[in-house]
Amino acid sequence: MAVRRSADPAKTRAAVSAVADWLRDDGLPEPGRTELGDAVRLTARTLAALAPGASVEVRVPPFVAVQCISGLEHRRGNPPNVVEADPRTWLLLATGLLDVADAVASGALQLSGARATEIEHWLPLVAVDG
Numbered sequence: 001m002a003v004r005r006s007a008d009p010a011k012t013r014a015a016v017s018a019v020a021d022w023l024r025d026d027g028l029p030e031p032g033r034t035e036l037g038d039a040v041r042l043t044a045r046t047l048a049a050l051a052p053g054a055s056v057e058v059r060v061p062p063f064v065a066v067q068c069i070s071g072l073e074h075r076r077g078n079p080p081n082v083v084e085a086d087p088r089t090w091l092l093l094a095t096g097l098l099d100v101a102d103a104v105a106s107g108a109l110q111l112s113g114a115r116a117t118e119i120e121h122w123l124p125l126v127a128v129d130g
Contacts, residue, residue, distance in 0.1 A: 007045035012126055015039040016095060020128040023091055030088075037063045040087045043094040043125050051122045056081040056115050060090040069118050081113030096124030 015038040019031045030036065040063040047058060053070030057079040067079075085093065089108040092098035100120040103109035111117060 007042045007049055009046070011038075012042040012046050015042045016091070016126050016128060019091065020095075023088070023095060023097055023128065026088070036087055039091055040064055043091065046125045047094075047119070047122055050125070051119075056083060056113070056118060058082075058090075058119065059084040060087055063087060068122075069115065071115065079113070081115040082111070083116050083119050084110045093123050094125045095128045097128065099123075 015035070018035045019039045022028045022031050031039075040060050044058055044060060044064045044066045048066040048068045051068040051070070054067035055071035056069040057065060057067050059065045059082065061084070069081075085103065085108060089098065089103055093100065093103060093109070098108075100109065100117065100123065104111060
């Protein structure tokens with residue numbers, strides 16, 4: 001079984017701060033894979049810590065997939081409630097620079113299952129300065 005890692009709030013804030021300029025200005029070059037991956041993984045793990053459970057799976061390929069939100073747990077096969085986004089969209093959601101409705105409307109966020117929309121209750125996860 002995989003080890004569930006937790007997110008340290010200070011490390012999460014630092015990782016998000018490292019990519020914050022890029023989040024505010026999509027004309028800037030994409031951050032390095034390490035910086036981007038750290039921000040994505042730590043924010044996703046923060047969500048899993050704040051909303052423990054396994055009824056919704058949040059996927060941000062290629063960096064992370066976490067299960068969150070209490071309720072009926074999914075254990076095998078394709079989960080019935082899935083949230084999937086690219087790294088930039090996920091970080092915009094995690095920082096409150098984009099809301100779920102706008103992300104879904106633009107096609108940048110895919111939700112499947114009746115409970116997938118519940119992640120909106122837990123967002124944003126971390127504020128960006130400025």
